[in-house]
Amino acid sequence: MDLHTVTGYRFAHDRADLALAPGERIVAGGTWMFSEPQIDVDGLVDISRIGWPAIEYRPDGGLRIAANCPIAELAALRPQSGWRAHPLFAQCAHALLASFKIWNMATVGGNICRSFAAASMVSLTVALDGSAHIWRPDGTDRDIPVSELVTGNGTNTLESGEVLRAIDFPAHALRGTTAFRKIALAELGRSGVVMTGRLDEDGTVVVGITAATEWPTVLRYPSMPDTDRLRDDVGSAAGYYTDPLGAADWRRATSMVFAEEIRAELVGAVS
Numbered sequence: 306m307d308l309h310t311v312t313g314y315r316f317a318h319d320r321a322d323l324a325l326a327p328g329e330r331i332v333a334g335g336t337w338m339f340s341e342p343q344i345d346v347d348g349l350v351d352i353s354r355i356g357w358p359a360i361e362y363r364p365d366g367g368l369r370i371a372a373n374c375p376i377a378e379l380a381a382l383r384p385q386s387g388w389r390a391h392p393l394f395a396q397c398a399h400a401l402l403a404s405f406k407i408w409n410m411a412t413v414g415g416n417i418c419r420s421f422a423a424a425s426m427v428s429l430t431v432a433l434d435g436s437a438h439i440w441r442p443d444g445t446d447r448d449i450p451v452s453e454l455v456t457g458n459g460t461n462t463l464e465s466g467e468v469l470r471a472i473d474f475p476a477h478a479l480r481g482t483t484a485f486r487k488i489a490l491a492e493l494g495r496s497g498v499v500m501t502g503r504l505d506e507d508g509t510v511v512v513g514i515t516a517a518t519e520w521p522t523v524l525r526y527p528s529m530p531d532t533d534r535l536r537d538d539v540g541s542a543a544g545y546y547t548d549p550l551g552a553a554d555w556r557r558a559t560s561m562v563f564a565e566e567i568r569a570e571l572v573g574a575v576s
Contacts, residue, residue: 306541308343308346309342309347310342310345310347311343311346311347311348312347312348313329313346313347313348313349314349314351314356314544315349315350315351315573316351316353316354317350317352317354317355318354318543319355319439320444320525322350322354322355323350323442323468324442324466325347325350325466328345328346328347328348328406329346329347329348329349329350329470330348330349330350331349331352331555332350332351332352332409333351333352333353333372333373333415334353334373334407334412334413334415335349335415336407336411336412336415339552341439341496341526342541342571346366346512347365351375352372352468354558356373357373357470358371358373359371359373359374359375359378360374360378361439362446363476365384365476367473367474367476367479367567368473368474368477369438369472369474369526370472371413371414371471371563372413372414372415372418372468372469372470372471372472373414374412374414374415375409375410375411375412375415376398376401376409376411376413376416376425376426377409378396379394379413379426385479386536387479387480388479389430389479389480389481389482389483390433390480390481390482390503391479392478392485393429393433393501394429395485395487396486396487397426397428397429397499397501398425398429399424399425400428400487400496400499401426413426413472414471414472414505416436417430417465417469418461418469419455419459420457420458420459420460421459422453422457422458422517422518422546423495423496423515423516425471425496425499426495427451427455427515428496428499428501428513428515428516429449430451430452430472430474430482431455431501431513431515431519431521431523431566432478432485432501432502432513433451433474433475433478433481433503434450434475434477434478434511435451435474435475436448436450436451437451437454437469437471437475437477437543438450438469438470438471438472438473439451439463439466439467439468439469439470439499439517440468440470441464441466441467442465442467446470446539448473451472451521452513452521452523453455455520455521457519477478477505477506478503479507480505481504481506481511482504482571482574482575483501483502483503483504484501484503484566484570484571484574485499485500485501485502486497486498486499486500486501486563486566486567487500487516488563490551491495491550494550495550496515496516496568497551497555497556497559498514498516498517498560498563499514499515499516499517500514500515500560500563501513501515501567502564502568502570503571504529504571504574508529509525509526509527509528510528510530510571511524511525511526512526512535512539512564513527514539514542514560516556517545517551517556517557517559517560518542518543518544518546518556519542519544519546522542522544524538524542529568529572530538530568531541532548534563535564535565535568536561538555538562539560540557540560541562542557542560543561
């Protein structure tokens with residue numbers, strides 16, 4: 306879509322270039338920005354050429370993904386030794402409702418910053434305890450779990466002038482055993498429910514609910530919960546919502562079914 310209000314377009318090459326003038330907005334892949342009118346925007350600052358490494362393997366076994374990393378590149382991520390959680394990267398990437406063109410242009414950071422309930426990169430980062438590393442306009446940084454960054458369907462805690470620099474994944478989460486479930490009412494429809502499960506080496510269990518709830522729901526247990534406990538926790542979670550792509554009751558019921566499937570899969574993986 307042509308953005309008729311935009312009169313300026315510039316590329317950011319360093320942190321200083323990210324200082325925004327009134328009316329300017331950050332753009333990376335631009336798949337949402339160019340999808341509808343942006344009447345309050347008159348300038349775009351493109352971070353696609355800023356030079357951040359798309360993927361950084363940390364010495365401690367962790368992982369950093371640049372905010373402007375294309376989702377397709379993330380899906381092709383090379384695993385490191387012991388990364389049992391590696392399948393989640395492709396599974397969540399394919400949960401994105403998009404043509405191959407968008408899949409190759411859409412970025413990890415853009416998907417998270419838009420913060421839609423069905424954001425596939427939110428599903429991934431919630432599943433693996435991903436933390437958002439944010440550059441503040443005063444030159445300082447802050448870090449916040451993505452599960453806390455996203456506050457609703459299309460809302461988050463990013464403040465004016467803040468820029469998502471990267472997503473950091475801890476080593477222990479990457480070594481976890483994972484399970485994934487997704488459903489949509491239409492074959493090529495937006496996700497109505499996405500659920501993830503992770504079993505860590507120390508026995509900790511993390512269950513994530515996204516798409517079904519307006520904000521990410523994270524359930525964390527010191528050991529594997531029994532069927533009734535998990536079902537009750539999933540069923541009583543807040544934020545299930547109704548829209549044209551699914552009723553709240555359907556999302557809740559489906560999440561409870563998926564929860565038991567995920568629990569059984571994780572139990573089977575280590576037995």
